[in-house]
Amino acid sequence: MRSPAWSWDELLLICSRVVDNGWRQLRTYQPATHELADLLRSLPLHGEAAHRIPQFRSATSVSRKSADLITSRPDYQGPATRGGELTRLMAEAFTRQEAEMRQAARAIEAGIGSGELFQIPVQPDEVAEDGTIAHEGRLLARWALFRERNPQLRTRKLAEARRLGLPIQCEVCAFRFGRAYGPLGEGYIEVHHVLPLHISGPRETRLEDLAFLCANCHRMCHASFNGTSWRTPTALRAQMTAHTPPSEAV
Ligand SMILES: [Zn+2]
Ligand SMILES: [Zn+2]
Incomplete structure (x- = not known):
């Protein structure tokens, strides 16, 4: 073999x-x-x-x-x-992209060194449907996806938004699941880490590191494209605005 x-x-x-x-x-x-x-x-x-x-x-x-x-x-x-x-x-x-790639290598080594990466189960979407791997690597994608699916963090983020009176809606396109699907979608939202692990380094997540996204925008934030595989909500919004034909712009 x-x-x-x-x-x-x-x-x-x-x-x-x-x-x-x-x-x-x-x-x-x-x-x-x-x-x-x-x-x-x-x-x-x-x-x-x-x-x-x-x-x-x-x-x-x-x-x-x-x-x-x-x-x-x-x-x-x-x-x-x-x-x-x-x-x-x-x-x-x-x-x-030497600096970014070296940061990714350091983050993987840190996750192996601390043992954290061994405790994280394989995430079903760490490899895209077309087989592509995130630019920063499969292990960092696994770690990042696991990290932003942390239910306690999500609960705390939602509680904070409610306390501040903020709407539970996508920070990129303003989609509200409750408004589109009624009671079925009420309160549903996905949580995205604004900074990838290889940029932030492996540190404790703060609530301000997290953004609310609808499922579509979340997919697009993680999609591999032209040598990048992580976008902030701001970057995705800029992408959307740049591609909206003038007649459809609001
Ligand atoms: Zn959205
Ligand atoms: Zn995400």
């Missing part, structure tokens, strides 16, 4: 170390390469069968993959190694 294909999250962690290493190959004589291999083997991404494969995420395979990432950079002049499409996309992401 062969090791499973490299996942986006694994490539993200390797590429972050390659960048730290000045875009040079991670070598098997470097202790950091073995530590990274240990970290990759610990990720809650692959099934038990993968972990029984002796070469699964060995330091040698990590070293080889680091070379693939280097030769997959958009401006790399030398001969390419065989990396594959995901490797090319990752090298490109780190070339164009």
